[in-house]
Amino acid sequence: MAVGAFLLLAVAQLATAHFGLEYPAWRDATLGSGHNYSQWAYPCAGVPGNIPGGNRTDWPLTGGSVILDLHHDWTYVFINLGLGANVTVFNYTLTPEFLNATGEGKLCLPTVPLPADLKVEDGTQASIQVITVGDSGAGLYNCADITFKADAKPLQGDACRTVGVTTAAIKEQKAGTSAGAIAGMNSVVLSSVVGLALLFVCGMSL
Numbered sequence: 001m002a003v004g005a006f007l008l009l010a011v012a013q014l015a016t017a018h019f020g021l022e023y024p025a026w027r028d029a030t031l032g033s034g035h036n037y038s039q040w041a042y043p044c045a046g047v048p049g050n051i052p053g054g055n056r057t058d059w060p061l062t063g064g065s066v067i068l069d070l071h072h073d074w075t076y077v078f079i080n081l082g083l084g085a086n087v088t089v090f091n092y093t094l095t096p097e098f099l100n101a102t103g104e105g106k107l108c109l110p111t112v113p114l115p116a117d118l119k120v121e122d123g124t125q126a127s128i129q130v131i132t133v134g135d136s137g138a139g140l141y142n143c144a145d146i147t148f149k150a151d152a153k154p155l156q157g158d159a160c161r162t163v164g165v166t167t168a169a170i171k172e173q174k175a176g177t178s179a180g181a182i183a184g185m186n187s188v189v190l191s192s193v194v195g196l197a198l199l200f201v202c203g204m205s206l
């Protein structure tokens with residue numbers, strides 16, 4: 001009975017948790033798609049890039065919007081970029097200050113800017129990688145293929161609404177000035193992990 005209950009919870013965890021990348025449209029649905037995808041799998045949940053006839057979204061030259069569907073109580077969010085038609089290496093970070101997102105719901109970031117020294121042209125193809133990290137410490141991955149376009153605009157108004165989620169930016173700090181902040185953050189993370197039963201780490205919060 002105990003084993004059966006554990007397996008049921010394990011299946012529920014696989015089926016119900018993790019996150020959706022709604023904009024730019026992800027390469028393919030990695031939640032309940034029937035494919036053999038796993039969001040635990042680096043770099044893009046097992047979804048190949050540049051799928052023929054697949055999603056590819058126009059994105060502004062200086063950076064665009066990102067919408068996530070978050071299913072966990074809290075998560076850290078990182079967004080990376082790789083250039084090319086079929087990207088497997090995401091070597092530009094778009095979140096020098098990664099996000100600590102609290103709550104389940106929709107998170108819309110109106111403009112995620114490119115690094116100042118990264119110049120792209122109209123028609124440059126690329127991919128966005130979104131990584132979320134929760135209590136378990138393991139990363140979850142989703143990717144979206146994009147084309148940088150001079151006439152593409154960030155989402156505005158009702159197209160970019162955040163519901164149920166609050167965020168705080170976690171700033172990178174210089175060595176020697178950050179000991180207090182890091183010690184404080186670790187104690188918060190540690191107490192929230194200790195406070196959760198192991199089976200609740202991922203997936204039972206939907």
Ligand SMILES: [Cu+2]
Nearest residue numbers: 017018202203
């Ligand atoms: Cu999950």
